[in-house]
Amino acid sequence: MQALTDGSRLMTEALVKAGADVFIGYPITPANLLYAYSKNRFKTFLAAPDEITTLQWMSGFSISGKLPVTATSFPGFALMLESINMAYMMELPMVIVLVQRLGPSTGTATCGAQGDLSLLSGMLSGGYSIPVIATSNAHDCWTLADKAIKTANRLRTPVILLTSKEEAMTQFSFDLDLLESIAPVERKFHTSEEPYIPYKRDDDEIPEFLPVSTNKHQVRITASTHNEKGILEGITPAALKNTLKINEKIEKNLASYLFYELDEHPHAETLLVSWGVTANATREAAMELRKNGTPVSFFLPKTLLPLADVYAEILNRYKKIVFAEENHPGQLKKLIYGFKTPSHVHAVNKIGQMIDPQEIIEEVKKHG
């Protein structure tokens, strides 16, 4: 079934089908379509007066046993930061769709960008990671929205679904029959008669969840450094251990939410790397290069945080690497290589406009 659609529509429907039951948001361009679709699609929709309230209400709904979603862009996301740290520390499942636009500050609301990855990589005080999963095409908008909900629920954590203006707003023809069906998330709460210990972890370091709607057990939820009982107790060994366990949970379970595409050419010495909105241009560049006799491979990481070991293994196989990202410093490149880019790594960077496949092709040719 061919439909004229957009990424926001696909994401919203997938989020609802996956079991998200409340959308709370404050409108901001270019996340407005997600807000508009959610208004009539989610079981519950709340218009919050600002983005701090949005995240606090979402946390409240999560504490009550619901799976909340919001959609925003950098200016709103910046206001949410402290509260996202809170939700991370409280270990509350929720999904935040971050639709990137050109910054810094209010920048240009109607211009796309891939400018927020560096922020996301350092958004938690302490340098820990929240799962960040980035869409790169229509199909991702569907499947990764589903995975974001499932990951948030299973890992008891906020998850960032990273996208951008063109992915969320550009209309395109798409065969809806290509979409796999999505099963609603299965929510498992503490059912034992044993007293509930809010941050006691299983073998995967994931604590059982119990909403405050229960009257069987006491539930304690805490943002400050706390022990497994949820008691605020400063830098005791038990409390510090719990803090580290939250991070361990995110890293240990990475395989369950690790998404990437790798299209390797048997004779390629050059690897094209891209993510998000630039991935399609990079894929097109790879196809054209191959057609014209230049064998290249194409790597598209979709789980951007935490970075997986397998990414390093892939990158290390190539003599020449070209990153393409719609930001000036090359944020994924910097995340991988730090402040000093190795000489075999090149980049196509741009702001204010989508990167053209020809620009990537030229960069590849420039380096032989």
Place this chain on the structure above:
Amino acid sequence: MDNQFIISETLPFCKGCGHATVSKSTEKALQKLELNPTDVILVTDIGCHGIIDKAFATHTVHGLHGRSVALGSGISAGLNNPDKKVIVFVGDGGATIGMQHLIDASHNGFNMTVVIHNNMLYGMTGGQPSEFTPEGFKTPTLPEGAQHPGYDICSLATQAGASYVRRITAIGDISEELAEAFSRKGFSLLEIMEICPSYGVKSNPGLKLKQLVKDAGIEIKIYVDKEQKAFQTQEMSNTPELLTPKLNIEKKFEAKLEKPIRMFLSGSAGEGVQSAAELFIRAGMKSGLHVTKKGSYPVTVGVGFSASHLILSPDEILYSGSPQPDVMIVTSADGLKFARKQIEKLSEDKILFIDESLEKPETKAQLISMPLRKEAGARNAMIFALFHYLQKEEFMPMETLKEVFGESKISGNKKLKELVESSF
């Protein structure tokens, strides 16, 4: 029924602190109301008052400074159950930071009670003044005394629509007053005047709470006790799916296109550029083409330019940008201003349609000037131009565009409909 709400033998407050009075009276009030500890959710935040939660047997949620009211609002709306009692403890510092949350919760009528522990300064950080510090009241960092009266949160909450608002002093047993606030439906607020034994007393020697309150003109009274509409979370069932057969655009015609066409349409906001662009790509889909439509516009909705980048292709489209359009259509001065740089880059094999009222820009492209605005009106100039373009290029049947146009709202414009029928 287990009615012990405080499970700690000692409370974590300085000697003489009003916070202890509030906590003990809260337990008594909840006992009076015969509530179960697990039917109560105590939400606290940062500040001396907030460290009480570990002493309570209720559910406890300890959040961010100043955000406990918003967090409590979310819990209340999430539970959507008036039998559960959400109680928020916040200090005057937290109430200052989260003032909007207080107004908002009063306005929405969330089922909850906020207890403001107003000791007129920030106790945990060394005694800085808050916006609640009364005129003349001294603190360690404000030895000259506050220059302005503090906020009257009770008046503000009342104005915003709270059901029950009262100010009392933390002297003696205040469980009756707390029980009254806890028992009200919707949003209730109790502001409790206290004096910080560490900083307030030392900075204002000899000052008694009752006298201070009287001198500052702070009224101890019930501001409102009137049932207002309480917040109820709407839960819709069977909401309409977003991907339905209605979206299906069936192929009915055959396009004659061997490679992608990239188009750049540029006009003014409010002149139907985006809707004309959408009609054109719908026609493309009806002809079996793959399409994309990327919008460009300023942040304002009704003024300035409005542009649309279209791709129509016989093959799947990956990259949806269009740095080198094959055709540009410009219908207004705003559109020309926005598109000018792109026009300058057009090569000889490209086409530029432009309204005849506009200046002719320098271009190598084949320039076609037409009275688009004059003939079809400003609002329909773009769709009219697209008809002309298709007539010239013929890469899909004219019938396709006519059919899509006929199904659209703009065909309701009789004059335009006649113009399309007579011209194409």
